[in-house]
Amino acid sequence: MILSPLLCLVLAFLAPLINAQAIVYDAIHNATSLVGTWSSGSRAVSTGPGFANPANQTFNYPTNTGISYSFTGDGFYEIARYRFNGNGSNPTCIIGVIGWVHGTYDLLANGSIVMTPFGDGYQQVQNPCAAVSNFIENYNLTELYQSWRIFQDPVDGFKLHLFQFDGAPLAPQFQLSSTPVMLPTQPLRNVTPPNSGTTQLNKRSNGEGHRWTTSIWMVAGVVVIALGSLAV
Numbered sequence: 001m002i003l004s005p006l007l008c009l010v011l012a013f014l015a016p017l018i019n020a021q022a023i024v025y026d027a028i029h030n031a032t033s034l035v036g037t038w039s040s041g042s043r044a045v046s047t048g049p050g051f052a053n054p055a056n057q058t059f060n061y062p063t064n065t066g067i068s069y070s071f072t073g074d075g076f077y078e079i080a081r082y083r084f085n086g087n088g089s090n091p092t093c094i095i096g097v098i099g100w101v102h103g104t105y106d107l108l109a110n111g112s113i114v115m116t117p118f119g120d121g122y123q124q125v126q127n128p129c130a131a132v133s134n135f136i137e138n139y140n141l142t143e144l145y146q147s148w149r150i151f152q153d154p155v156d157g158f159k160l161h162l163f164q165f166d167g168a169p170l171a172p173q174f175q176l177s178s179t180p181v182m183l184p185t186q187p188l189r190n191v192t193p194p195n196s197g198t199t200q201l202n203k204r205s206n207g208e209g210h211r212w213t214t215s216i217w218m219v220a221g222v223v224v225i226a227l228g229s230l231a232v
């Protein structure tokens with residue numbers, strides 16, 4: 001009996017870990033209905049064939065901007081993104097980014113999602129005001145989504161809300177299909193072993209590229225710290 005305080009301490013320490021296994025699948029955390037293909041706004045962007053050609057690192061440009069996420073029931077994801085970022089100081093300097101990435105995802109017990117890429121993701125950045133106005137780079141960032149929700153809209157049906165690592169919401173996505181429309185769930189091009197994170201194939205020669213790379217590393221750092229706390 002002299003051990004019992006120690007035992008209690010150990011149990012108290014383990015309790016959160018044991019409880020952590022109990023993820024509740026309900027209307028807002030419903031793994032069944034997460035499976036499928038989702039697309040924002042006008043639904044012009046969709047994962048799967050027709051968006052990215054990883055073998056030659058090209059894209060078929062959609063008619064409109066947007067994001068699309070797909071999830072399989074056995075742990076694979078794919079993301080297609082096409083967006084424009086404005087430039088406050090020069091309205092004509094609009095940066096276009098089109099990107100594709102896929103890999104495996106984990107639904108964490110606390111409601112977060114971690115998406116770990118295969119390493120064959122890439123994106124094309126077009127910035128008319130930069131020294132190098134158009135380049136393609138590898139994209140291999142592990143992404144943490146704080147939480148997700150699925151609501152049922154009377155008109156549009158299931159609607160997926162994803163909240164980024166910092167809690168910022170992504171545009172809501174409608175269910176394009178309840179069976180995921182995806183490229184094959186395996187690495188689709190050879191990538192030279194990296195120094196991890198985003199590897200630039202073509203560096204821009206001005207400072208912008210450095211700032212951009214720095215912010216990617218900051219995001220990567222946050223993700224790494226977040227993942228590190230998993231181990232605690």
Ligand SMILES: *[C@@H]1O[C@H](CO)[C@@H](O)[C@H](O)[C@H]1NC(C)=O
Pocket residue numbers: 025026027030031032033
């Ligand atoms: C989860 O979603 C599926 C598909 O939409 C639905 O059939 C099921 O009832 C939902 N489960 C819960 C617990 O809400």
Ligand SMILES: *[C@@H]1O[C@H](CO)[C@@H](O)[C@H](O)[C@H]1NC(C)=O
Pocket residue numbers: 053056058
């Ligand atoms: C890239 O691959 C796609 C799909 O195979 C093909 O349709 C397209 O013409 C290729 N583009 C270039 C520039 O090679």
Ligand SMILES: *[C@@H]1O[C@H](CO)[C@@H](O)[C@H](O)[C@H]1NC(C)=O
Pocket residue numbers: 087088089090093095127129130208
């Ligand atoms: C925004 O426009 C300014 C002025 O043309 C330019 O110097 C700057 O590099 C642009 N910013 C980005 C992020 O492209």
Ligand SMILES: *[C@@H]1O[C@H](CO)[C@@H](O)[C@H](O)[C@H]1NC(C)=O
Pocket residue numbers: 116117118119120140141142191192193194196197
């Ligand atoms: C991509 O990222 C994953 C997860 O961090 C890592 O295991 C893999 O080695 C990376 N691959 C490449 C080609 O960057």
Ligand SMILES: *[C@@H]1O[C@H](CO)[C@@H](O)[C@H](O)[C@H]1NC(C)=O
Pocket residue numbers: 108110111112144146147226227229230
């Ligand atoms: C869930 O756990 C992960 C890993 O520990 C953490 O990064 C994330 O912030 C947690 N999510 C919430 C909503 O607390």
